[in-house]
Amino acid sequence: QKEVEQDPGxxxxxxxxxxxxxxxxxxxxxxxxxxxxxxxxxGPELLMYTYSSGNKEDGRFTAQVDKSSKYISLFIRxxxxxxxxxxxxxxxxxxxTFGTGTRLTIIP
Amino acid sequence: DTGVSxxxxxxxxxxxxxxxxRCDPISEHNRLYWYRQTLGQGPEFxxxxxxxxxxxxxxxxxxxxxxxxxxxxxxxxxxxxxxxxDSAMYLCASSLDRTGYxxxxxxxxxxx
Numbered sequence: 158q159k160e161v162e163q164d165p166g167x168x169x170x171x172x173x174x175x176x177x178x179x180x181x182x183x184x185x186x187x188x189x190x191x192x193x194x195x196x197x198x199x200g201p202e203l204l205m206y207t208y209s210s211g212n213k214e215d216g217r218f219t220a221q222v223d224k225s226s227k228y229i230s231l232f233i234r235x236x237x238x239x240x241x242x243x244x245x246x247x248x249x250x251x252x253x254t255f256g257t258g259t260r261l262t263i264i265p
Numbered sequence: 266d267t268g269v270s271x272x273x274x275x276x277x278x279x280x281x282x283x284x285x286x287r288c289d290p291i292s293e294h295n296r297l298y299w300y301r302q303t304l305g306q307g308p309e310f311x312x313x314x315x316x317x318x319x320x321x322x323x324x325x326x327x328x329x330x331x332x333x334x335x336x337x338x339x340x341x342x343x344x345x346x347x348x349x350x351d352s353a354m355y356l357c358a359s360s361l362d363r364t365g366y367x368x369x370x371x372x373x374x375x376x377x
Contacts, residue, residue: 161307161357163307171370172276188363189363193368198354198370198371198373199370199371200269200356200358200371201308201356201368202368203366219274222303227304239288242292245307247307247366249364249366251321251363252307252310252321253300253310253366254310255307256307257305257307258306258307
């Protein structure tokens with residue numbers, strides 16, 4: 158079993174929809190939880206990070222962590238075609254452990 | 266400083282040849298990480314340095330792989346006797362703390 162599980166998708170939604178991306182993890186030692194966005198043939202770009210259980214909002218993006226369930230989510234409101242990319246969850250414990258990534262397409 | 270720089274961007278090599286990649290981190294970052302990413306997968310940890318000390322190596326890092334970070338500045342990743350299974354994107358990241366991991370654009374290796 159992988160330490161971090163993420164539905165690889167692909168996921169296609171119409172422009173303006175709310176997108177929900179999720180990951181589960183098994184290692185209780187993970188302390189920071191991050192979401193990265195990766196465009197084709199580029200390196201991952203940090204979107205948000207959280208430390209404790211709860212929600213963190215940044216513009217159209219909301220990151221949610223539930224440590225008791227070992228479950229994290231990223232919500233994208235008012236999705237735009239420019240949000241089309243692969244979204245990677247990552248968990249930190251002296252290094253990052255990534256999920257598989259979810260490929261997201263926003264349809265205009 | 267414009268971020269993490271990796272060179273070359275793309276390398277095509279014949280099976281059995283040696284290749285070396287370079288990573289220049291953000292100057293004030295003391296930690297440097299190497300990851301490998303194959304198509305449809307998330308990046309997989311290979312190794313990391315704090316300053317010039319190599320603190321951890323993944324079991325993925327076979328004896329054919331070696332990484333260095335002389336003087337705690339840039340880093341090199343060498344793969345000896347390349348195999349087709351080594352074809353992947355090799356990503357470098359640097360950080361100053363536990364949340365600010367910044368990745369480079371990667372070196373795409375194709376072994377033919």
